[in-house]
Amino acid sequence: MSTPITLTDLEDIMRRCAGEDExxxxxxxxxxxxxxxxxxxxxxxxxxLNHIQRDYGVQISDDELDSAKTPRQLLDLVNRRLGxx
Amino acid sequence: xxxxxxxxxxxGTGLYRRLEPFRTALDEVFDALGxxxxxxxxDWLSAAPRIPSDDARSSQPLLFAxxxxxxxxxxxxxxxxxxxxxxxVGELSAAAxxxxxxxxxxxxxxxxRVAAVGSAPAGGMVAVAATRSEIEPRLIPGVDVxxxxxxxxxxLAGPREPLQAMVQALREDGFTCAPVPSQAPxxxxxxxxxxxxxxxxxxxxxxxxxxxxxxxxxxxxxLGPEQTEDPSYWAAQPVDPxxxxxxxxxxxxxxxxxxxxxxxxxSLITHARRLPAVRNGRCAVVSLLGPPRNxxxxxxxxxxxxxxxLVPGQDYIGG
Numbered sequence: 001m002s003t004p005i006t007l008t009d010l011e012d013i014m015r016r017c018a019g020e021d022e023x024x025x026x027x028x029x030x031x032x033x034x035x036x037x038x039x040x041x042x043x044x045x046x047x048x049l050n051h052i053q054r055d056y057g058v059q060i061s062d063d064e065l066d067s068a069k070t071p072r073q074l075l076d077l078v079n080r081r082l083g084x085x
Numbered sequence: 086x087x088x089x090x091x092x093x094x095x096x097g098t099g100l101y102r103r104l105e106p107f108r109t110a111l112d113e114v115f116d117a118l119g120x121x122x123x124x125x126x127x128d129w130l131s132a133a134p135r136i137p138s139d140d141a142r143s144s145q146p147l148l149f150a151x152x153x154x155x156x157x158x159x160x161x162x163x164x165x166x167x168x169x170x171x172x173x174v175g176e177l178s179a180a181a182x183x184x185x186x187x188x189x190x191x192x193x194x195x196x197x198r199v200a201a202v203g204s205a206p207a208g209g210m211v212a213v214a215a216t217r218s219e220i221e222p223r224l225i226p227g228v229d230v231x232x233x234x235x236x237x238x239x240x241l242a243g244p245r246e247p248l249q250a251m252v253q254a255l256r257e258d259g260f261t262c263a264p265v266p267s268q269a270p271x272x273x274x275x276x277x278x279x280x281x282x283x284x285x286x287x288x289x290x291x292x293x294x295x296x297x298x299x300x301x302x303x304x305x306x307x308l309g310p311e312q313t314e315d316p317s318y319w320a321a322q323p324v325d326p327x328x329x330x331x332x333x334x335x336x337x338x339x340x341x342x343x344x345x346x347x348x349x350x351x352s353l354i355t356h357a358r359r360l361p362a363v364r365n366g367r368c369a370v371v372s373l374l375g376p377p378r379n380x381x382x383x384x385x386x387x388x389x390x391x392x393x394x395l396v397p398g399q400d401y402i403g404g
Contacts, residue, residue, distance in 0.1 A: 017214065018236065018359060019235075019236035034376075036355045038358065039356070041356070042263060047214035050261050
């Protein structure tokens with residue numbers, strides 16, 4: 001049984017991808033905001049996905065990634081794929 | 086003011102159809118382009134454009150036109166921007182808006198660049214999620230850093246083969262890469278002949294004092310007459326890297342209240358959301374046309390809301 005990915009885990013990954021310092025949270029505005037409004041463009045999102053795929057051993061297609069518009073949606077997608085949602 | 090990479094089909098067409106001052110300013114640009122402008126406008130407005138939106142023959146003049154026309158509308162509304170920061174061709178739009186070049190002369194510079202690009206080696210541009218210091222030791226001959234857009238976003242450009250080889254090597258090392266929509270290797274040494282070829286034209290074009298301060302994406306500082314009056318500063322732009330993030334960071338030290346995406350899409354304000362001043366709420370970000378995913382039909386309402394927020398006491402109706 002896989003461990004689910006949590007919002008905090010996603011936040012950590014997103015912060016690493018952004019090259020951000022520890023004082024600012026990428027999810028300050030909330031997990032239901034569209035990624036671009038959080039400052040994550042398609043490349044940053046692709047990188048986030050690559051990290052998730054590596055760290056959690058899941059495979060997610062570009063099309064599926066397109067359907068995840070917010071951090072919450074991405075979390076749900078990954079956890080569904082992990083079988084823990 | 087965004088440049089290559091920000092284009093998408095139908096961009097600005099919604100606002101063009103509904104906002105008279107915007108239509109007027111845009112038509113001024115199309116008319117100044119002559120028959121090529123008439124054809125471009127028709128293609129841009131058509132349901133099935135013949136020229137792909139990523140093709141420089143379409144994207145470069147359209148990006149220029151949209152950046153410039155939106156800027157004109159803002160100025161006409163009484164907004165007094167402290168700085169204009171352009172990305173790639175956006176800096177030429179800023180120069181025209183600031184009156185450094187007459188509109189027709191700016192367009193002549195643009196048209197000459199686009200025509201020259203057609204004879205450059207085929208190549209492309211790729212965005213990499215990496216810092217400049219991670220990328221530089223890995224550069225292979227022919228591939229250059231074309232832009233630094235964010236703390237971990239570098240754009241590479243070069244002729245097709247070396248670029249593909251480099252991307253492959255980067256991916257093998259675990260770097261995330263994504264192609265940038267461009268059919269030419271902008272901001273790479275492959276376009277050096279363009280810089281040389283542009284000098285005679287630039288030397289012949291009169292330069293006027295800037296009516297609006299331009300923040301340079303190349304020097305990463307405000308432009309002075311020593312650059313604006315130097316033909317080789319403008320000639321080198323298609324070749325030199327766009328240091329957008331360093332320029333934006335420096336601009337941020339001037340404590341802006343708001344950063345406005347004065348062109349299509351939201352790509353520049355998306356990067357700007359990484360600024361500490363924006364994260365902390367000290368500086369707002371606003372786009373004028375809204376995200377591409379909302380489509381041209383949403384542009385007018387989005388623009389109206391943006392103006393209402395930007396111009397005190399202005400309940401923007403327009404039309």
